[in-house]
Amino acid sequence: MTHKIEGASPAVRPAETVATSAAQRAGAERAQSVSATGASESVRLTGEAESLQALERQLGSAPAGIDMARVNALRSAIADGTYRVDAEQIATRMLDFDRALTK
Incomplete structure (x- = not known):
């Protein structure tokens, strides 16, 4: 399935504004679990996100119960x-x- 997106690209915001607004939307407890800093730009996932990734891998590799x-x-x-x-x-x-x- 493909989708065509037309229109102008969104305006680029400074990195600090993006990080601050994302943290505000996600809530304090979730904002503390994800970090991205400077040139190294690393991301640490919450336990919930890791569990979802594991479930996705399991469902992707397992048969869908189709005869x-x-x-x-x-x-x-x-x-x-x-x-x-x-x-x-x-x-x-x-x-x-x-x-x-x-x-």
């Missing part, structure tokens, strides 16, 4: 014209879902 044999069987049935839609089953599940939402 590829079933997917391939359905693709084949659709391709050869043998797949049939059960309208009554779809309607029943839609009504069940609607009932669950209104509880």
Whole structure:
């Protein structure tokens, strides 16, 4: 998926202003966990950010719980014209879902 962004680029603000406003938005406890200074420009992540990165890596490497044999069987049935839609089953599940939402 791609997005085209048009328009003028944002105005560049001095580094001190950017750091101060970011710290104010993030709150004091989070602003203390992230640091970027001078020419060395290092960043230290919070424990929460590190946990999110670990979760992202885990989800990226793990199978998504998709039964590829079933997917391939359905693709084949659709391709050869043998797949049939059960309208009554779809309607029943839609009504069940609607009932669950209104509880």
